[in-house]
Amino acid sequence: MEDWHCEVGNVSRLSAGDWAKAALEALAKGGLAAVAVEPIAVRLGTTKGSFYWHFRNRRALVEAALALWEQDTEKVIAALNEIADPARRMCALLENAMADPVDAAISFRLISAADDPGIAEIARRVSERRLAFMQAALEEMGTPPDLARRRVVVGYGSYLGVAALRRLGASDEPLTDFIDQVMAGLALPPS
Amino acid sequence: MEDWHCEVGNVSRLSAGDWAKAALEALAKGGLAAVAVEPIAVRLGTTKGSFYWHFRNRRALVEAALALWEQDTEKVIAALNEIADPARRMCALLENAMADPVDAAISFRLISAADDPGIAEIARRVSERRLAFMQAALEEMGTPPDLARRRVVVGYGSYLGVAALRRLGASDEPLTDFIDQVMAGLALPPS
DNA sequence: AGTCTTCCATACGCAGGCGTATGGTAGTTC
DNA sequence: GAACTACCATACGCCTGCGTATGGAAGACT
Numbered sequence: 465m466e467d468w469h470c471e472v473g474n475v476s477r478l479s480a481g482d483w484a485k486a487a488l489e490a491l492a493k494g495g496l497a498a499v500a501v502e503p504i505a506v507r508l509g510t511t512k513g514s515f516y517w518h519f520r521n522r523r524a525l526v527e528a529a530l531a532l533w534e535q536d537t538e539k540v541i542a543a544l545n546e547i548a549d550p551a552r553r554m555c556a557l558l559e560n561a562m563a564d565p566v567d568a569a570i571s572f573r574l575i576s577a578a579d580d581p582g583i584a585e586i587a588r589r590v591s592e593r594r595l596a597f598m599q600a601a602l603e604e605m606g607t608p609p610d611l612a613r614r615r616v617v618v619g620y621g622s623y624l625g626v627a628a629l630r631r632l633g634a635s636d637e638p639l640t641d642f643i644d645q646v647m648a649g650l651a652l653p654p655s
Numbered sequence: 656m657e658d659w660h661c662e663v664g665n666v667s668r669l670s671a672g673d674w675a676k677a678a679l680e681a682l683a684k685g686g687l688a689a690v691a692v693e694p695i696a697v698r699l700g701t702t703k704g705s706f707y708w709h710f711r712n713r714r715a716l717v718e719a720a721l722a723l724w725e726q727d728t729e730k731v732i733a734a735l736n737e738i739a740d741p742a743r744r745m746c747a748l749l750e751n752a753m754a755d756p757v758d759a760a761i762s763f764r765l766i767s768a769a770d771d772p773g774i775a776e777i778a779r780r781v782s783e784r785r786l787a788f789m790q791a792a793l794e795e796m797g798t799p800p801d802l803a804r805r806r807v808v809v810g811y812g813s814y815l816g817v818a819a820l821r822r823l824g825a826s827d828e829p830l831t832d833f834i835d836q837v838m839a840g841l842a843l844p845p846s
Numbered sequence: 847a848g849t850c851t852t853c854c855a856t857a858c859g860c861a862g863g864c865g866t867a868t869g870g871t872a873g874t875t876c
Numbered sequence: 877g878a879a880c881t882a883c884c885a886t887a888c889g890c891c892t893g894c895g896t897a898t899g900g901a902a903g904a905c906t
Contacts, residue, residue: 625812
C-alpha cells in the first residue's frame with residue numbers, strides 16, 4: 465500500500481496513487497464516464513502503458529479512486545472529533561460540508577450511478593459512516609439511538625439535497641439559514 | 656406537436672414521442688450515457704434510420720426526453736392542486752414523491768450531469784417550479800414569502816437527499832418518520 | 847397506374863475508449 | 877559491465893456510438 469510519487473532526474477515516475485488521485489478528480493469533474501484511461505493519461509503527461517502496469521483494468525482504477533474518497537471522509541471525521549462539544553461539532557460539520565462542493569459532486573455522481581451494485585455499495589458504506597458519526601453526536605447529547613438515527617437521516621439528507629439545489633443554481637439562500645434549520649431538526653441549539 | 660403512435664396493419668410506425676418516452680426511460684435506468692440512439696432503436700424494435708428522420712441528433716432526443724419529464728411535473732402539480740387544504744396537499748406531495756423512485760432517479764442523473772449547462776438549466780427550472788409550488792402552499796397558510804422560501808428549500812432538499820439515501824440502501828427508515836419531520840420543518844401540522 | 851410523400855432499413859466512415867503485445871530505457875544488483 | 881527489474885511508449889485489434897447517404901416499402905394523391 466505504500467506507493468510514492470517518485471522523481472528521478474527530470475523524469476517523474478508515477479505511482480498507482482497518482483492515477484487514483486487523478487481519477488477521483490476526473491470523477492468529480494466529469495462523472496464516471498470521465499474516468500477513462502487515455503484522457504487521464506494525457507492529463508498526467510503519460511500513456512496507457514503506465515496505467516496498465518499499475519492497474520489490472522479500468523474498474524480497478526475506479527475502485528482505487530473511491531477508496532481515496534472513503535479515506536477523505538475518515539480524515540474529516542477524525543478532524544471533527546477534536547471538537548469536544550457535540551453541538552458545535554455538528555455545526556462545524558455542516559459548515560465544512562457546505563464549503564466543499566467537490567465532495568458533494570462526487571456524492572451525486574455515485575448516487576446517480578448507484579444502479580451499479582459495486583458503486584452503490586461503496587456509496588452506501590460512506591453514507592453509513594457519516595450517518596453513524598452524526599448519530600453518535602446526538603447520542604452524546606442524550607438523544608435515544610432510534611430517534612437520533614431518524615433525525616440524522618433527515619439531517620444528512622437535507623445536506624445532500626440542498627447541496628444538489630445549489631449545484632443546480634436553484635437555491636442561493638444563505639448557508640446560515642440552512643444550518644439553523646438542520647440544527648433545529650436535529651434538536652440541537654443554534655450556533 | 657401532435658404526434659401519434661400510429662399502427663397500420665401489423666406494422667407499427669413510431670413517432671418522435673415514442674422515442675422521447677423510451678429515451679426518458681433509458682435515462683432513468685442507465686443515466687445520460689444510456690440515452691444512445693442505437694440501443695434505444697433496438698429496444699423499440701427499429702433502427703437508426705427511424706431516429707434520424709424524427710430527430711436532428713442525439714442532443715435533440717435528450718431535450719425531448721427532458722421536456723417530457725418537465726410535463727410530468729406539471730401534471731403532478733395540477734393533480735395536487737385539486738387538494739384544497741395546503742397542509743394536506745403538502746403531505747400528499749411527500750407521499751406521492753417518495754413513492755416514485757423513477758422520478759427521483761431522473762433527478763439524480765440530472766444533478767450529477769449538471770456540469771452540462773443545458774442539463775443544469777432544465778433541472779434548475781423544474782426544481783424551481785416544484786419549490787414555487789411548495790412555497791405557494793406555505794404562503795396560503797400565512798407564512799411570509801421569504802420564510803416560506805427558506806423552509807421550502809430545506810424541505811424539498813430533504814426529500815431529494817433522503818430519496819438518495821434510500822436509493823443507496825443507506826436508509827430504510829419508515830416513510831412516516833420522514834414525512835413527519837419534513838412537515839414539522841415546514842411548520843405544518845402532522846398528517 | 848404512376849407519382850409523391852412519409853417513414854424506415856442498410857451500409858458506410860469516423861472517433862474514441864478498452865485491453866494486449868511488444869519493445870525500449872533507466873536504474874539496480876552482483 | 878551484464879543481467880535483471882521496474883516502468884513506460886507505441887502500435888494494434890476490437891467494440892460501440894454518432895451521423896450520413898442512399899435505397900426501398902407503403903400509403904395518399906391525381
